[in-house]
Amino acid sequence: MRIRYSFLILLGLATLIPVAVSAAERLRQQSSPYLRLHSDDLVDWRVWGPEAKAEARETNRPILLSIGYLACHWCHVMRRESFTNPAIAKIINRHFIPVLIDREQRPDVDATYQRAAALMQLPTGWPLTMFLTADGNPFWGGTYFPPERMAGLPSFPELLTTVADAHARDRDAVTRSGARVIDAIRQATRIQPGTLSLANLNDAAARFLEAADTFEGGFGTAPKFPYIPALELLWRHHLRTGHTDSGDQVVLSLRKMMSGSLYDQIGGGFFRYATDNAWRVPHFEKMLDSNAQLLSLMVDVWRETGDAFLKRRIEQTATFLLRDMRLDNGAFVASLDADGLSADGVEKEGARYLWQPARIDAVLGADAARFRSVFGLQPPENQEGPDGVPYRRDGQEETDTTTLVTLLRAARDQRPPLRRDDKILADGNGMVIRALVDAGNALHRTDWVTSAATAFATVHRLLKTAAGEPAHSYAAGEVSGPAQLAGLGQMADAAITLFESTQDATYLDRAEYYLQTARHAYEDDQIGGFFETHSDQHSVVLRSKTTIDAPNPSGNAVIVSAMARYYHLRGGELWRNSIERTLLALGGVGSRPALEFAGLMNGAETYLDGLQIVLIGDRAEPGMQPMINTVNRISAPGKTLAVLTTTDGLPESHPAAGKTRIAGKPTAYVCKGTFCSLPVAGADELASSIRSLRRE
Secondary structure (H helix, E strand, C coil), X not given: CHHHHHHHHHHHHHHHCCCCCCHHHHHHCCCCHHHHHHHHCCCCCEECCHHHHHHHHHHCCCEEEEEECCCCHHHHHHHHHHHCCHHHHHHHHHHCEEEEEECCCCHHHHHHHHHHHHHCCCCCCCCEEEEECCCCCEEXXXXXXXXXXXXXXXXXXXXXHHHHHHHHHCHHHHHHHXXXXXXXXXXXXXXXXXXXXXXXXXXXXXXXXXXXXXXXXXXXXXXXXXXXXHHHHHHHHHHHHCCHHHHHHHHHHHHHHHHXXXXXXXXXXXXXXXXXXXXXXXXCCEEHHHHHHHHXXXXXXXXXXXXXXXXXXXXXXXXXXHHHCECCCCCECCEECCEEECCCCCEEECCCCCECHHHHHHHHHXXXXXXXXXXXXXXXXXXXXXXXEEEECCCCCXXXXXXXXXXXXXXXXXXXXXXXXXCEEHHHHHXXXXXXXXXXXXXXXXXXXXXXXXHHHHHHHHCECCCCCEECEEECCEECCECCHHHHHHHHHHHHHHHHHHCCHHHHHHHHHHHHHHHHHCECCCCCCECCCCCCCCCCXXXXXXXXXXXXCCHHHHHHHHHHHHHHHHCCHHHHHHHHHHHHHHHHHHHCCCHHHHHHHHHHHHHHHCCEEEEECCCCCCCHHHHHHHHHHCCCCCCEEEEECCHHHCCCCCCCCCCCCECCECEEEEEECCEECCXXXXXXXHHHHHHHHCCC
C-alpha cells in the first residue's frame, strides 16, 4: 500500500512538472515551412522571442541566431553540413542558445541584423549567422560558414569555439561591443530631413545612369539583382522628361533579363538574381515579390513600346504565377525552393531546371538542332558536368519556340516537384494583385483581374490578428503577428488598383482600413515618417523608420505612394499632411540619391506629379469603354482613374470637382496638381492629353 501510495504521489507530482519540449516538437508546431524543415536538425533550436533571451540571461550563454527562408540554397547547404552534424550541433547546444528565424515572417528582425552585419563590415545575405548578447545585441557574425576551412573562411566549429571562449572570458566586453553596434545602427538609420522635388528625381536618374551596365542591362557588376524600383525611377524619368537614355536603359535591362537564364525559358517566371553580368547564371529560387514587381514593370514598358517579345513574357509570367504560385484559396505563396532532387535522388541547386544535351535530344528528336540554334545552355555556378540552364542566344528574341518549349516543359514536369513555401505574405500578395490587375486591363485578360480580386478577398479575410488588425503572414491556419508597414501599403495599393478596374467603392474602403492602421499604429506623429513595425511590437531590438529598398520598396516608400493615390481619389487633409510630413522627415535622401532610395523617390513622384484621370459618364454607354481602354493602355505610373456619372462624389480638393460632360457624351479630364486639361470626348484626344500632361 505504501509503495502504491508513493507511486500515486509521484504520478501526481509529474503532472505538475513542466515537460521539456524538444527542438523537433518545438519546430513542428510552427506555421513556417522553413522552421518545420529544420525540425530534424540536431541543433536544439528555439524560436525568436523573450523566452530565448531570458534563457540566455539565466544560463549566461550568448545567442546563436540563424536567419533564412525556405527557397534559400545556402541555407539548405548549411543545414545539411552543420545543423545535422553531431559534432557541430554538440558545440552549439553546449555553448549557445540557438534561435532560428524565417526572414519572411520577420523581415523587421532580419533587417536589423543585416544592418548590423554591414556596419561591422561583415558579409550580408542568407543564411545570416549572428551572435547576440542576451539582450539581443549583435557582436559578431556573417552568412554561410563551412564545416571546414574553405576559401579564406574559418570553419564553423572554429568560429563557434572562438566566440564561446571570448564570451566566457570577458562577457562585459562582449556586452559593450553589442551595445555599440546597436547604437551605430541607431545612428545610421536616423532620419534625414529634407525636401524631395522633381529636380531631385532628375538628379537621381542621372546618377543611376552612371551606375548602369549599358551592355548587359541592370546596374553594376555581378552578382546582379534587378533593382526594380531603380529601373522604375528611370522609366518614370523617361516618361516625364522624354530623356531617351533612361527609357533605353530600362528596355535594354528587361530584354537582357528576359533573354538570359534569369528568366526560366521553359516554365516561365524569373529567378531572384544572377551571379554573372549577362544574367545567365541564376540562383534558382523563385520569389513572389520579384516576379510581381517585374510583371508590373514589363506591363508599364509594354504600354509604351508595344514590343511583342515583352508581351509574350508578360503572358508567360502571369501564367506561371497563376499556375505554380497560387493556392487553392486564390492567394499566392511566398516562393519556390532553389533546390530540388536530381535524377539520382540527391538534393541539388537548380536540379529541376538543368538540362543535359542528350536529354534535350531525346525529348525533341529532330527538332533539337532548331532548339540549339535559338538557345544555349549555361553551366550553373559551382557545378561541373554537362548540365546547363537554357538562355536565348543574342538576336533570337523574336523566334517562336512555343512547340519546343511545351515539349520540354512536359518532360520537366515529370521530375520531382519543388518545395513550395505556402506562407501567404501581405506585401507579396499586394504586389502580385496590382500587377495582375494592371496586366489584365492592359492586355484585356479579365480572368487575370478576376483572379486578383479573389486573391485580395482571401488575403483580406485570412490575414487578421486576434485584435482584428491586419497581419503580416498566414500559414498552417495561423497568423504570424501584426502587419509590417510595407504589407499595409501594398495591400492598400492593391485595393486602389482594384477600385480603378471595377469602380467598386468597397475597395477604397478596404484601402482606407490598411492606411488608417498605418497612421494609428506605425506613424511617428511627432517627427513624421512611419516605423516599419507596429507600436505594440516589443520583440524587435530597434524600431526604425527605413528608406532603404532591400530590394523591395521600403515601407515608407510604399505607404507614401498608396496614401498619395488614395488622396488623389478621395481627398482629405489628414492624408496630405501625413504624406508631406513623411517626405519632409525623410526627404534628405534626395541630396544623396542612391539606388536603394529609389522607392521613396517614386512615391514622392506619385504625390507630386501623379495624373488624376476622371471619366464622366456611365460605364455601359457607347464611347466609354474605348476611353477606359486608352487609360489602361498608356504608361502613366502613379496615376489614378475614377469613372463617375457626375463629379459630385469628388472631394472639393480634387481639381476636377464640379466639371461636367460635353454635349451629353462620355467626357474625360486629365488633371495634375491643382489644374486639369480641357475636357475631351474621345479616346484619341484622351491619349493625347495623357501623354501631354505626364511630361514635366
